[in-house]
Amino acid sequence: MSKKPQELIELSSIDKDIDSYTPQLELLEKKIARSQEKIDDAKEEIAGISSSIEENATKISSFNIQISELATQLKSSEKKSKEISTEKEMRALSLEDDIAREKITFANEEINRLSEANEKKNEILEELNSELVKLEAKQSEINSEAVSQKEAIEKSKAELFATREAKSISIDQKILSFYEKIRRWAGNTAVVPVRKQACYGCYIKINDKTYSEVIKSSEIVTCPHCGRILYIESEIAEA
Numbered sequence: 001m002s003k004k005p006q007e008l009i010e011l012s013s014i015d016k017d018i019d020s021y022t023p024q025l026e027l028l029e030k031k032i033a034r035s036q037e038k039i040d041d042a043k044e045e046i047a048g049i050s051s052s053i054e055e056n057a058t059k060i061s062s063f064n065i066q067i068s069e070l071a072t073q074l075k076s077s078e079k080k081s082k083e084i085s086t087e088k089e090m091r092a093l094s095l096e097d098d099i100a101r102e103k104i105t106f107a108n109e110e111i112n113r114l115s116e117a118n119e120k121k122n123e124i125l126e127e128l129n130s131e132l133v134k135l136e137a138k139q140s141e142i143n144s145e146a147v148s149q150k151e152a153i154e155k156s157k158a159e160l161f162a163t164r165e166a167k168s169i170s171i172d173q174k175i176l177s178f179y180e181k182i183r184r185w186a187g188n189t190a191v192v193p194v195r196k197q198a199c200y201g202c203y204i205k206i207n208d209k210t211y212s213e214v215i216k217s218s219e220i221v222t223c224p225h226c227g228r229i230l231y232i233e234s235e236i237a238e239a
């Protein structure tokens with residue numbers, strides 16, 4: 001094979017290698033994002049339970065205030081009862097006392113119910129907090145792992161870029177810019193093999209004339225259908 005197509009095949013292979021790191025980098029980013037998502041979800045759940053605990057605590061304290069007010073009311077009614085003379089007044093006062101006692105009973109029941117609920121919520125909160133600690137530890141592990149993996153990838157990529165740079169200097173600038181132009185739309189399929197007399201970029205059969213030119217491979221041959229640069233694989237093995 002002549003130097004021209006061979007050089008492009010090699011260059012295209014380096015470009016493929018450089019691009020092959022992209023999914024790895026994306027995977028790392030996804031892993032980090034997923035772990036952050038879990039942490040965010042846990043934090044959201046913690047915040048939700050915390051605010052519900054706080055709400056219950058506010059209700060408990062307002063019931064406590066109510067109880068102390070009712071207790072004061074009952075005490076003053078006890079004093080009043082000593083000054084009362086008529087039965088009608090006595091009945092009215094006793095009715096008020098009954099209502100106050102009922103309210104106190106209800107408030108106490110509510111305090112018990114809310115306290116029990118908060119006890120359970122606090123248990124859940126404790127579990128969630130320890131879960132969060134674990135998630136954060138895991139995340140810092142993932143992060144430091146990702147950093148070292150990214151460093152390794154960047155190092156390999158830098159090496160490939162250097163090789164690419166050295167190779168592209170030796171390639172005819174016209175051919176290079178021709179390749180770059182195809183690469184802009186064809187990406188990593190800018191240079192494709194011909195298999196069963198078909199272009200492996202667009203999968204359309206090429207005519208005999210083009211096919212024989214590719215086999216000769218003395219010049220750059222492009223697919224008449226899609227414009228990608230073609231080569232015969234067996235020739236590479238020989239080269």
Ligand SMILES: [Zn+2]
Pocket residue numbers: 199200201202203204223224225226227228
């Ligand atoms: Zn084609």
